[in-house]
Amino acid sequence: MSISIPLHIPARTIMTPGPVEVDPRVRHAMSHTILGQFDPAFTDLMNQTMGLLREVLQTKNHWAFPVDGTSRAGIEAMLCSLIEEDDKVLIPCFGRFGYLLKEIAERCGADVSTIECEWGKVFEPDTIMDELKKIKPKLIVMVHGDTSTGRMQPLKEIGQYCRQNDILLVVDAVATVGGTDVKTDDWFIDGLITGTQKCLSVPSGMAPLTYNNRIEKIILERKSIEQGLISDPSQVNKKKRIRSNYFDLSQLQDYWSPARLNHHTEATSMLYGLYEGLRLIVEEGLENRFKRHQLNEKALVAGIKAMGLSLFGDPQYKLPTVTCINIPEEVNGDQVRSQLLEEFGIEIASSFGPLSGKIWRIGTMGYSCQKRNILFTLSALEAILIQEGVRIYRGEALQAALSVYKKDQESESLKKNIT
Amino acid sequence: MSISIPLHIPARTIMTPGPVEVDPRVRHAMSHTILGQFDPAFTDLMNQTMGLLREVLQTKNHWAFPVDGTSRAGIEAMLCSLIEEDDKVLIPCFGRFGYLLKEIAERCGADVSTIECEWGKVFEPDTIMDELKKIKPKLIVMVHGDTSTGRMQPLKEIGQYCRQNDILLVVDAVATVGGTDVKTDDWFIDGLITGTQKCLSVPSGMAPLTYNNRIEKIILERKSIEQGLISDPSQVNKKKRIRSNYFDLSQLQDYWSPARLNHHTEATSMLYGLYEGLRLIVEEGLENRFKRHQLNEKALVAGIKAMGLSLFGDPQYKLPTVTCINIPEEVNGDQVRSQLLEEFGIEIASSFGPLSGKIWRIGTMGYSCQKRNILFTLSALEAILIQEGVRIYRGEALQAALSVYKKDQESESLKKNIT
Numbered sequence: 064m065s066i067s068i069p070l071h072i073p074a075r076t077i078m079t080p081g082p083v084e085v086d087p088r089v090r091h092a093m094s095h096t097i098l099g100q101f102d103p104a105f106t107d108l109m110n111q112t113m114g115l116l117r118e119v120l121q122t123k124n125h126w127a128f129p130v131d132g133t134s135r136a137g138i139e140a141m142l143c144s145l146i147e148e149d150d151k152v153l154i155p156c157f158g159r160f161g162y163l164l165k166e167i168a169e170r171c172g173a174d175v176s177t178i179e180c181e182w183g184k185v186f187e188p189d190t191i192m193d194e195l196k197k198i199k200p201k202l203i204v205m206v207h208g209d210t211s212t213g214r215m216q217p218l219k220e221i222g223q224y225c226r227q228n229d230i231l232l233v234v235d236a237v238a239t240v241g242g243t244d245v246k247t248d249d250w251f252i253d254g255l256i257t258g259t260q261k262c263l264s265v266p267s268g269m270a271p272l273t274y275n276n277r278i279e280k281i282i283l284e285r286k287s288i289e290q291g292l293i294s295d296p297s298q299v300n301k302k303k304r305i306r307s308n309y310f311d312l313s314q315l316q317d318y319w320s321p322a323r324l325n326h327h328t329e330a331t332s333m334l335y336g337l338y339e340g341l342r343l344i345v346e347e348g349l350e351n352r353f354k355r356h357q358l359n360e361k362a363l364v365a366g367i368k369a370m371g372l373s374l375f376g377d378p379q380y381k382l383p384t385v386t387c388i389n390i391p392e393e394v395n396g397d398q399v400r401s402q403l404l405e406e407f408g409i410e411i412a413s414s415f416g417p418l419s420g421k422i423w424r425i426g427t428m429g430y431s432c433q434k435r436n437i438l439f440t441l442s443a444l445e446a447i448l449i450q451e452g453v454r455i456y457r458g459e460a461l462q463a464a465l466s467v468y469k470k471d472q473e474s475e476s477l478k479k480n481i482t
Numbered sequence: 483m484s485i486s487i488p489l490h491i492p493a494r495t496i497m498t499p500g501p502v503e504v505d506p507r508v509r510h511a512m513s514h515t516i517l518g519q520f521d522p523a524f525t526d527l528m529n530q531t532m533g534l535l536r537e538v539l540q541t542k543n544h545w546a547f548p549v550d551g552t553s554r555a556g557i558e559a560m561l562c563s564l565i566e567e568d569d570k571v572l573i574p575c576f577g578r579f580g581y582l583l584k585e586i587a588e589r590c591g592a593d594v595s596t597i598e599c600e601w602g603k604v605f606e607p608d609t610i611m612d613e614l615k616k617i618k619p620k621l622i623v624m625v626h627g628d629t630s631t632g633r634m635q636p637l638k639e640i641g642q643y644c645r646q647n648d649i650l651l652v653v654d655a656v657a658t659v660g661g662t663d664v665k666t667d668d669w670f671i672d673g674l675i676t677g678t679q680k681c682l683s684v685p686s687g688m689a690p691l692t693y694n695n696r697i698e699k700i701i702l703e704r705k706s707i708e709q710g711l712i713s714d715p716s717q718v719n720k721k722k723r724i725r726s727n728y729f730d731l732s733q734l735q736d737y738w739s740p741a742r743l744n745h746h747t748e749a750t751s752m753l754y755g756l757y758e759g760l761r762l763i764v765e766e767g768l769e770n771r772f773k774r775h776q777l778n779e780k781a782l783v784a785g786i787k788a789m790g791l792s793l794f795g796d797p798q799y800k801l802p803t804v805t806c807i808n809i810p811e812e813v814n815g816d817q818v819r820s821q822l823l824e825e826f827g828i829e830i831a832s833s834f835g836p837l838s839g840k841i842w843r844i845g846t847m848g849y850s851c852q853k854r855n856i857l858f859t860l861s862a863l864e865a866i867l868i869q870e871g872v873r874i875y876r877g878e879a880l881q882a883a884l885s886v887y888k889k890d891q892e893s894e895s896l897k898k899n900i901t
Contacts, residue, residue, distance in 0.1 A: 067534060067761040070754060072514040073523050082516050082747050093751055094513035095491040097501050097685060099829045104492050115486060131687055132551040132728060133746040139728045162710030167727045169720070211710070260747055266516060268550055268687055268749030291581030291630070291835050301588070306725060308586045309551060309558045325834065327552040328501055328679055330687030332512055333752065335489060342486040410518045415744065416710055 075404075078440050079412040080210035080238060080385045080426035082260035082267045085340070089265055092339035093332045100329050108338055109319060109329065115341035119263075119349070120240065120255060120273045122247040127273040128319040129337055130310070131330045134237040134258030137270025139167050140310035141233055141254050142204065144282050146171040147303065151200040153178070157185050157216060158209030159415045164235060168204060171306065176200070182212045182417055183376035183387075188220040195230060202231035202253075207245065208238035211415050213387035213424060214380045215239065222251030231277060237261060240271075241344055242356045242384040242428050247273060254278050259333075262356070262384055264429025265340035268333050274312070286313035292325060356383055359432045362467040363425060366441040369463035370448070370455045375422045384432075387414070388423045394451050396420055402450070407443040437464060497859050498831040499629035499657060499804045499845035501679035501686045504759070508684055511758035512751045519748050527757055528738060528748065534760035538682075538768070539659065539674060539692045541666040546692040547738040548756055549729070550749045553656040553677030556689025558586050559729035560652055560673050561623065563701050565590040566722065570619040572597070576604050576635060577628030578834045583654060587623060590725065595619070601631045601836055602795035602806075607639040614649060621650035621672075626664065627657035629680075630834050632806035632843060633799045634658065641670030650696060656680060656689075660763055661775045661803040661847050666692060673697050678752075681775070681803055683848025684759035687752050693731070705732035711744060775802055778851045781886040782844060785860040788882035789867070789874045794841045803851075806833070807842045813870050815839055821869070826862040856883060 077084050098105040109128075116127040130137045142164075146152065152173040154165045157180050168175050176198050180186055195203060203225060208215040218234060225232040233254040236245050240255075242262030247255050254274040260267035274282075287300035289308070305311040309327065317324035344352060360383050367374065367388055375387035390396040396413060400423070403409045412424040425440065426432075441460040448455050496503050517524040528547075535546040549556045561583075565571065571592040573584045576599050587594050595617050599605055614622060622644060627634040637653060644651040652673040655664050659674075661681030666674050673693040679686035693701075706719035708727070724730040728746065736743035763771060779802050786793065786807055794806035809815040815832060819842070822828045831843040844859065845851075860879040867874050 067764055068530060070511050070514070070527075070758055070761075071523075072517060072754070074515065075517060075521065077516060077518055079518055082519060082750055084516055090513040090515070090751075092489050094509045095489070096493065096509070097496060097503055098491060098494060099496055099498055100501060100686075102494065102823065102829060104490075108489075111487060132555060133749065135746055136551060136555075136728050139726065143726075156710075159708075159710030163708055163727070166708045166710075166718075170723060170725050170727055172725075258747075260750075266749060266751040267519075267747040268752050289578075289582055289585045291575075291578030291585075299585075304589060306589050306591075307558065307562075308582070308589055309555050310728075327554055328677075328686040330552065330685060330752070331501055331679075332509075332685040332755070333687050333749070335491070336751070339489055342489075345486055404521065410521060 074408055076407070076409045076436050076439055077431050078425050078436060079410050080261065080424055081258070081428060083264055083426060083428045083431040085264050085266060086343055086430045088343060089336050089339045093336040095335055097331050101323055106323065108334060112334060112338050112341065113319065115338065115345060116271050116273065119341055119344050120247050120271070121245065121249070122273050124247070124273045124275045126279065126316055127271070128315070129269040129271040130315065131327060131333070132270055133267050134256065134270045135163065135167070136310070137256040137258065137272045138164065138235055140312055140315070141256055141272055141274070142167050143171045143307050143310050144285070144305050144312035145202060145231065145233070145278065146173045148172040149174050151176070151198060153194060153198050153200040153203040155186050155191055155205055157212065157214055158182055158206065159211035160206045160209045160235060164204045164206065183214065185214050185216045185377070185380045188217065191221050192224050195224065195228065200230060202233055204233045205235070207234050207236040208382040208384065210238045210382065210385050210424065211418065213376055213382045213385040215382040216380070218252065219250045226251040238382065238384060241352065243353055259337060259340065262428045263340050263344070264431070265336045266333070268330065269337055271337070282313045288314070288324070356427060356432050358467070358471050359427045359434065359437050360386065362434070362464040363427060363437050363441070365467045366437070366460035366464040369459035370445055372455070384426060384428050386425045386427065388425065390421060390423055391453050394448070394453050396423060399447050399451060402447045403443055406447070409440055409443050411440070434468060493827055495826070495828045495855050495858055496850050497844050497855060498829050499680065499843055500677070500847060502683055502845060502847045502850040504683050504685060505762055505849045507762060508755050508758045512755040514754055516750050520742055524750070525742065527753060531753060531757050531760065532738065534757070534764060535690050535692065538760055538763050539666050539690070540664065540668070541692050543666070543692045543694050545698065545735055546690070547734070548688040548690040549734065550746060550752070551689055552686050553675065553689045554582065554586070555729070556675040556677065556691045557583065557654055559731055559734070560675055560691055560693070561586050562590045562726050562729050563704070563724050563731035564621060564650065564652070564697065565592045567591040568593050570595070570617060572613060572617050572619040572622040574605050574610055574624055576631060576633055577601055577625065578630035579625045579628045579654060583623045583625065602633065604633050604635045604796070604799045607636065610640050611643050614643065614647065619649060621652055623652045624654070626653050626655040627801040627803065629657045629801065629804050629843065630837065632795055632801045632804040634801040635799070637671065638669045645670040657801065657803060660771065662772055678756055678759065681847045682759050682763070683850070684755045685752070687749065688756055690756070701732045707733070775846060775851050777886070777890050778846045778853065778856050779803070779805065781853070781883040782846060782856050782860070784886050785856070785879035785883040788878035789864055791874070803845060803847050805844045805846065807844065809840060809842055810872050813867070813872050815842060818866050818870060821866045822862055825866070828859055828862050830859070853887060
C-alpha cells in the first residue's frame with residue numbers, strides 16, 4: 064500500500080482567465096453535508112438556482128440550469144442536442160475557442176462553414192450577415208469573449224438578423240457572464256452557455272446554460288427516454304434521438320422540471336457552490352459587479368502601460384475580463400510566468416496557437432478581480448522583468464494604478480455628495 | 483432583483499444507493515482555495531490521484547483518472563471513445579443500468595445486441611459466452627452491480643473468455659468499487675468505470691475510469707487534436723475521430739499526461755475531494771473496508787428479516803452494498819419513504835421500471851455504511867411501519883442487528899487473542 068501525502072494547497076493569487084479564486088463563502092458552501100438528489104430540500108435548491116441563473120443570464124427563458132461538466136460540456140450539450148447529421152452550421156472564428164466550437168459541431172455531425180479573422184480583431188457584423196445570407200445555416204455558433212486573443216464580439220446586430228431570418232444564434236459566453244454585460248434576451252440569443260470557473264468565480268466543473276422556446280421545440284422533437292425507465296419500449300425515439308445520453312437536453316430539462324426524470328445524479332457540492340456564487344453576484348448587483356471589473360481592468364492596463372509594455376489586439380474590442388500583453392522580445396515569457404509563480408505565488412497565463420509565446424494574458428475575473436490582486440500583480444511583474452533584464456520604467460506601474468483607484472474614489476464620493 | 487435565501491442544508495442520514503454521505507475530511511478538502519490547472523502543485527495532485535486510483539481499482543494500468551461529470555459521463559467517455567459506427571456490441575441486461583449501457587452504446591452508433599434475464603437474477607457465465615460465440619462482438623459491456631435490482635454479476639470467467647477470444651470487456655462498476663472486491667486486472671477487465679458518489683463516498687460529479695493497452699490502441703488510432711491548438715490543420719483526424727470532444731479519451735489522456743494538453747479545466751475542488759476520499763480508502767485498507775461493508779450489510783439484513791420483512795432477488799448474487807426489500811402489500815412504499823425523511827431525516831430509495839413501487843432499496847455505501855446509521859434506520863423503519871399499520875415483529879430488528887455486531891466483536895477479539 065502506498066503512503067499518501069496529506070492534501071496541501073499552497074496560497075495563490077490567480078490572475079489567469081480561469082480557473083480563478085472563489086469567495087470564501089462559496090468554499091464554505093461546498094463543505095456542507097450531502098443531500099439526496101430527490102430530497103425536497105435539494106430540489107428546492109435546484110429551483111432556486113434556476114431563478115438566480117435567469118437573473119444573472121438576463122433572460123426570461125424558463126430553461127436555465129447547469130450541465131455537470133466543465134464549460135465545454137455545456138457547449139457540447141447545446142450543440143449535440145441541436146445538430147442533426149449534415150445540418151448547416153456557421154462558425155465565425157476570431158481565436159482558439161471558435162475552432163473549439165467548430166471541432167465540437169463537426170463531431171456532432173454538422174456541415175460546418177467557418178469564416179476567420181486575424182487573431183486580435185473581431186468581425187464586422189456585415190461580414191457575418193453576408194455569410195449567413197450565402198450559407199443559410201440552421202444555426203450560427205459564436206464565441207462572445209475569446210480569452211485566447213482577449214477580444215469581445217458585439218452580438219446584438221447579428222442576433223437581430225438571425226431572429227428575422229429564422230436562424231438560431233448560440234453563444235459561448237464562458238468568459239463574459241458575470242464580468243461584463245451579456246444580455247441574452249435583448250441581443251436575441253437563442254442558446255447561451257457559460258462556465259463556473261471564470262467570472263462566476265465558482266470552482267470549475269459546471270456549465271450553466273439557457274435556451275428559449277425556439278431551441279426547446281427542436282429538442283422536444285428529438286426526445287427519447289431510456290428503456291429501463293419506461294414500460295413501453297416503443298417510446299424510444301431511435302430516429303431523431305440525440306447522439307449523447309449525458310448531454311441530451313431533452314432529458315436534462317425533465318430532470319430540472321417537476322418530472323424529476325432520473326437521469327444523472329446532480330453534483331451536490333458543486334450545486335451548493337454555484338448557488339452561493341450566484342447569490343454573491345445578485346447581492347453585489349450586476350451593474351456594480353461590471354463596474355468593479357471595469358475599474359480593476361483600467362488600473363491594470365494603466366499599470367502595464369506605465370511600465371512601458373504594450374497591449375495586444377484591437378483596443379476597441381478588448382475583452383474587459385482579459386488583458387493581453389505583448390511579451391518583450393528580449394525575454395522568455397514562460398520563464399517570467401514561472402518566476403511569478405515561484406517567487407510570488409502569482410499565476411498569469413500564456414496563449415495558444417499563433418499567439419503561443421507572443422503574449423501574456425492576465426485575467427480580471429470574479430473574486431480574483433480585486434484591487435489588492437492588481438497591485439500585487441503589477442509589483443511582482445515589474446520586479447521579475449527587472450530581474451530578467453528587461454528595460455522598463457521603474458516604479459511607475461503602481462503609481463498609475465493607484466491613481467486610477469484614487470480618481471474613481473473621488474468621482475464616487477462626488478456622486479454621493481450630489482445625490 | 484430577487485431576494486435569495488441563504489443556503490441551509492438540513493441534516494440527513496442517507497441510506498440510498500447514492501449519493502451517500504461523505505467523510506468530514508472530504509468536505510473539508512473541498513473547501514480549500516483554488517489552484518490553477520497547470521500549477522505544479524495541482525498537476526502533482528493529479529498524478530498522485532492517478533496513483534491512488536490504481537490502488538483502489540486494483541490495476542497496473544497506466545491510465546486511471548476521473549472524467550469530469552457524473553458516473554454516466556465516464557461510461558459515455560469509454561463507450562464513445564471505443565465504438566465506431568456499426569461496431570457490434572453485446573450488452574447483457576439484468577436491471578435498469580444494463581439498459582442505460584444499451585442506450586449509450588446505441589447513441590454512440592453501435593449495433594447493439596442485448597440478452598436479458600429476469601430482474602432479481604444474474605446471468606450464468608455460459609449463457610453470456612454462448613452469445614459471445616454467436617455474435618462475435620468487438621466489445622461486451624456489463625454492469626457489475628446493478629443497484630436497481632441489487633444483484634452482482636460474477637465477471638472473471640467472462641473476462642477470461644473475452645481475453646482469449648479478442649473481445650473487449652468494459653465494466654460499469656459504479657456501485658461496487660470501494661464497497662466490495664473489484665479486481666480489474668485479475669478479472670481481465672479491459673475498461674472499467676466507477677463514480678464518486680457511491681462507495682467512494684465523495685460528492686457526485688466525477689467518474690474515475692481505467693483502461694489497458696488494448697483499449698488505448700483503439701483510442702490512439704482515433705486521436706485528433708483541435709485546430710486551435712496546432713499549427714498544422716492536417717493533423718485533424720476527421721475520418722476516425724471520436725464523436726465527442728468532451729469525452730474523447732485520446733485527448734483526456736494527454737491532459738492527464740506530462741503533455742498536459744489544454745483540454746477542459748479540471749474540476750479543482752472535486753479533485754481535492756476525490757483525492758481525500760481515495761486517501762481515506764487506502765488508509766482504511768481495501769480488505770478492512772470490504773469487511774466493514776459486509777458487517778453492516780449483515781446487521782441490516784438481520785434486522786430487516788427479524789422485523790418479518792422479506793428480501794427481493796436471488797440471495798446468492800446479492801449486491802453487498804444494496805439491500806432490496808419487498809414492500810408489504812398493505813402499505814404505500816413512497817408514503818413510508820417520505821415519512822422516514824420527514825420524521826427522521828432518513829432517506830432510502832425506491833426502484834425503477836418493473837420494480838417501481840415493489841421494492842425499497844437501502845444502500846450501505848462508504849461513509850453512510852456505519853453502525854449508527856444501520857441501527858437508526860432499522861428503528862425508524864420499524865416505527866413508520868407500525869404507524870402505517872403494517873403487522874411486523876416489534877422490537878426484534880435492533881436486537882438482531884446488535885447481536886450481529888456483538889458476534890463480530892467477539893470473533894475479532896478472539897482473533898486478536900490468538901495472534
